Amino acid sequence: MTRPDTARQIHLASRPDGWPEQENFRFTEVPLPEPEDGEVLVRNHFMSVDPYMRGRMNDVKSYVPPFRLDEPLEGGAVGEVVASRSDRHKIGDMVLHNAGWRDWTVLPGKAARVVDTAAAPASAYLGALGLTGLTAYAGLTKVAGFREGDVVFVSGAAGAVGSLVGQIAKALGASRVIGSAGSAEKVAKLLDYGFDAAFNYHDGPVHRQLRDAAPDGIDVYFDNVGGDHLEAAIGAMNRGGRIALCGAISQYNETEPSPAPRNLALAIGKELTLRGFIVRSYNQYAAEFAELMGRWLQEGAVRFEETVVTGLDNAPQAFIDLMRGANTGKMLVDLR
Numbered sequence: 425m426t427r428p429d430t431a432r433q434i435h436l437a438s439r440p441d442g443w444p445e446q447e448n449f450r451f452t453e454v455p456l457p458e459p460e461d462g463e464v465l466v467r468n469h470f471m472s473v474d475p476y477m478r479g480r481m482n483d484v485k486s487y488v489p490p491f492r493l494d495e496p497l498e499g500g501a502v503g504e505v506v507a508s509r510s511d512r513h514k515i516g517d518m519v520l521h522n523a524g525w526r527d528w529t530v531l532p533g534k535a536a537r538v539v540d541t542a543a544a545p546a547s548a549y550l551g552a553l554g555l556t557g558l559t560a561y562a563g564l565t566k567v568a569g570f571r572e573g574d575v576v577f578v579s580g581a582a583g584a585v586g587s588l589v590g591q592i593a594k595a596l597g598a599s600r601v602i603g604s605a606g607s608a609e610k611v612a613k614l615l616d617y618g619f620d621a622a623f624n625y626h627d628g629p630v631h632r633q634l635r636d637a638a639p640d641g642i643d644v645y646f647d648n649v650g651g652d653h654l655e656a657a658i659g660a661m662n663r664g665g666r667i668a669l670c671g672a673i674s675q676y677n678e679t680e681p682s683p684a685p686r687n688l689a690l691a692i693g694k695e696l697t698l699r700g701f702i703v704r705s706y707n708q709y710a711a712e713f714a715e716l717m718g719r720w721l722q723e724g725a726v727r728f729e730e731t732v733v734t735g736l737d738n739a740p741q742a743f744i745d746l747m748r749g750a751n752t753g754k755m756l757v758d759l760r
């Protein structure tokens with residue numbers, strides 16, 4: 425592999441106000457240095473676009489610092505080691521790291537984790553076998569305290585995290601799994617994955633569709649969406665029900681706060697638990713998760729899908745389209 429003299433990167437040109445647009449991103453070309461002692465030169469193969477990146481584009485204090493203007497964006501990526509001055513890496517290793525949004529990069533060896541491409545394709549480490557999968561597993565089992573026999577509802581169910589949540593719940597013995605998603609094709613996909621019921625949230629009020637899909641109520645709600653989905657779930661929860669607050673994508677591009685949920689007081693009489701979480705606080709379960717997920721994938725109990733957009737040039741659009749539901753499963757950009 426011949427290395428270029430320059431690398432292409434995508435910078436944050438301006439902070440989005442509401443929905444992100446192409447002009448919020450800027451392409452730049454920078455010199456590609458030689459790796460120094462302890463560093464590796466990496467040619468990226470795939471990068472991830474994720475909803476949480478929208479929050480980092482705002483200049484607000486959060487659990488991760490905001491992206492800085494006129495600096496390269498960051499995010500999960502997998503790439504091939506092309507030159508190495510790290511004793512932990514050899515040429516040809518595939519590594520997982522956080523320097524996405526660029527085609528080539530030089531990284532400290534300690535920031536590049538070698539992944540096993542004999543076990544799964546490299547891209548899977550950005551999705552089902554990576555933080556996406558851990559989010560689904562830890563959110564369901566550790567945050568919501570899933571128990572065998574629970575009725576589980578998951579929103580954003582055809583997305584990267586949601587599609588895994590539903591399948592993991594089935595694999596662990598849920599009595600019924602219900603998913604919501606934004607199109608008829610996605611609903612069909614959920615039924616194919618083994619969900620017991622699924623609905624398109626554009627077809628009518630969520631609370632009504634959820635009541636029809638879960639006539640006996642729900643015990644666990646895995647929330648990827650917030651707003652009216654959360655309100656509907658609170659309404660449908662059984663006594664002692666548990667809600668894992670994973671994301672609120674319906675609100676990420678809104679400029680006004682969401683009025684829903686308006687029924688939070690129901691949590692008192694129903695003795696509900698609503699618990700937010702950030703996946704990195706559950707890293708201690710990564711090994712347990714990797715073993716289980718490896719087995720489920722091998723047995724076919726869990727399947728995963730990727731929506732792959734080609735080329736760094738199309739990465740900003742992939743990110744924008746992700747939030748409009750263009751993806752089924754994990755949204756990735758192929759940088760090769």
Ligand SMILES: NC(=O)c1ccc[n+]([C@@H]2O[C@H](COP(=O)([O-])OP(=O)(O)OC[C@H]3O[C@@H](n4cnc5c(N)ncnc54)[C@H](OP(=O)(O)O)[C@@H]3O)[C@@H](O)[C@H]2O)c1
Binds near residue numbers: 673
């Ligand atoms: N807490 C954590 O540590 C953590 C970690 C990872 C992800 N998350 C959160 O988990 C959620 C899912 O993330 P992901 O990476 O798996 O993304 P994803 O679900 O693969 O992609 C986002 C999906 O959101 C749906 N969506 C967009 N606007 C919506 C709306 N107004 N109402 C309902 N659905 C809407 C779209 O599907 P439709 O076609 O169905 O609308 C879209 O495909 C996000 O909220 C994310 O922020 C949290």
